[in-house]
Amino acid sequence: MARQKLAHIVIIMQENRSFDHYFGTFPGAEGIPMSDGVPSVCVPDPRNGQCVRPFHDPSDRNAGGPHGQRDAAADVNAGKMDGFIRQYVGRQKNCADPNDPACAEEGGGSLPDVMGYHDQHEIPNYWAYAQNFVLQDHLFQANASWSLPMHLFLVSEWSARCTGPDPMTCRNELQNPATAPANGSKAPYAWTDLTYLLHQKGVSWAYYLDDGAQPDCEDNPATCVNLRVGVPSIWNPLPGFATVQQDGELGNIRRLEEFFAAAEQGNLPADSWIMPASVHSEHPTALVSAGQAYVTRLVNAVMQGPSWSSTAIFLSWDDWGGFYDHVVPPSVDLNGYGLRVPGIVIGPYAKRGFIDHQTLSFDAYNKLIEDVFLNGVRIDPKTNGRPDPRPNVREAIQQLGDLLFDFDFTQAPRAPLVL
Numbered sequence: 001m002a003r004q005k006l007a008h009i010v011i012i013m014q015e016n017r018s019f020d021h022y023f024g025t026f027p028g029a030e031g032i033p034m035s036d037g038v039p040s041v042c043v044p045d046p047r048n049g050q051c052v053r054p055f056h057d058p059s060d061r062n063a064g065g066p067h068g069q070r071d072a073a074a075d076v077n078a079g080k081m082d083g084f085i086r087q088y089v090g091r092q093k094n095c096a097d098p099n100d101p102a103c104a105e106e107g108g109g110s111l112p113d114v115m116g117y118h119d120q121h122e123i124p125n126y127w128a129y130a131q132n133f134v135l136q137d138h139l140f141q142a143n144a145s146w147s148l149p150m151h152l153f154l155v156s157e158w159s160a161r162c163t164g165p166d167p168m169t170c171r172n173e174l175q176n177p178a179t180a181p182a183n184g185s186k187a188p189y190a191w192t193d194l195t196y197l198l199h200q201k202g203v204s205w206a207y208y209l210d211d212g213a214q215p216d217c218e219d220n221p222a223t224c225v226n227l228r229v230g231v232p233s234i235w236n237p238l239p240g241f242a243t244v245q246q247d248g249e250l251g252n253i254r255r256l257e258e259f260f261a262a263a264e265q266g267n268l269p270a271d272s273w274i275m276p277a278s279v280h281s282e283h284p285t286a287l288v289s290a291g292q293a294y295v296t297r298l299v300n301a302v303m304q305g306p307s308w309s310s311t312a313i314f315l316s317w318d319d320w321g322g323f324y325d326h327v328v329p330p331s332v333d334l335n336g337y338g339l340r341v342p343g344i345v346i347g348p349y350a351k352r353g354f355i356d357h358q359t360l361s362f363d364a365y366n367k368l369i370e371d372v373f374l375n376g377v378r379i380d381p382k383t384n385g386r387p388d389p390r391p392n393v394r395e396a397i398q399q400l401g402d403l404l405f406d407f408d409f410t411q412a413p414r415a416p417l418v419l
Contacts, residue, residue: 005407006312008272008311013316014282015317017323018324018339021320021324023135039053039055054115054117057118061285063112065084068145071087073144076144088112114322125419133354134406135343140336141341141361142335144339145159155193155194155195157395159335161178161188168387179240191390197379205272206253206273207252208254210280271369296419332399333397345406358401358402
């Protein structure tokens with residue numbers, strides 16, 4: 001049924017927000033533990049020996065906290081979920097670039113805003129999407145680290161460093177995979193990505209990039225520069241994949257205005273990824289309101305175009321950004337999962353007002369794409385003709401839920417909710 005009803009999958013990836021930070025008070029979701037309306041959890045503050053409870057934060061500008069591999073482990077702290085302020089305080093400094101994941105920006109006053117949360121007053125459109133479509137309250141980032149490894153997982157289910165063009169030279173690397181040049185002059189990512197399988201089956205795809213500065217950097221500040229569309233970066237790893245270069249599909253990495261044109265004309269590819277500019281990303285210290293307005297424009301473009309009746313939109317945030325979350329991430333392998341992030345599913349066949357409690361990660365996006373467009377073929381080095389030493393086939397992990405559970409294909413297509 002899904003193959004007949006879904007012709008387009010759109011993945012909108014924003015930046016650096018945890019589930020409790022955005023939906024911790026959403027009715028019916030597994031949000032911040034409360035007793036008589038007061039948070040019953042608190043996190044120690046090493047500066048004064050006190051502990052800080054989650055608090056409503058109406059600020060449009062947030063500071064967040066450090067969010068690299070070691071920060072993920074320290075925040076989780078063997079399941080205690082109590083390292084958020086300690087990491088914020090321990091890494092606080094004047095940052096040459098506020099988007100360096102090793103930094104903690106000044107902000108939040110006497111209470112670090114890593115413990116703050118927003119609600120429908122600050123993010124009314126996100127809450128409206130959750131109320132009218134599907135909210136996922138157990139969606140975890142695929143990796144326990146930051147943006148570049150996460151974006152590599154998003155398109156290939158692995159993050160590694162390779163010493164040559166042979167995929168078997170690649171070795172697992174969760175924190176510091178190589179960066180790639182935008183012009184495709186080098187291909188540091190020798191392992192297989194999803195577009196290789198899509199190309200083999202003639203399935204259309206595009207990776208849409210908003211203009212602007214990057215919303216994250218490696219721990220090495222030397223890489224933190226303002227780059228534009230088409231330049232290699234953590235936002236745009238696909239030019240660095242040997243498969244993309246060899247398949248002649250660098251042209252599928254496009255400017256955002258081409259997405260709006262395709263949505264208006266009904267020419268969306270089967271698979272779309274959309275990445276924001278810094279100002280629209282919600283990555284601290286970018287304004288929450290600017291990100292919400294940008295996402296709303298993207299969703300409205302699909303809703304008001306001729307492809308709405310056959311499209312599913314998936315909205316999430318690539319990592320937790322140092323913000324508090326109380327749910328312990330499942331351990332599935334040496335790479336993750338990472339911390340919990342918000343997930344929203346929007347579409348004419350999405351269930352109405354549904355909260356999906358399945359254990360999910362970004363791997364579920366690829367699993368759905370493979371099930372709908374590739375007859376269930378996985379990015380499996382044992383079957384795709386390109387062996388590599390990745391630890392496992394992420395889409396086949398037993399704990400991973402099924403996104404088809406979020407849809408009812410027997411219902412009449414729902415009308416758009418243009419906001």
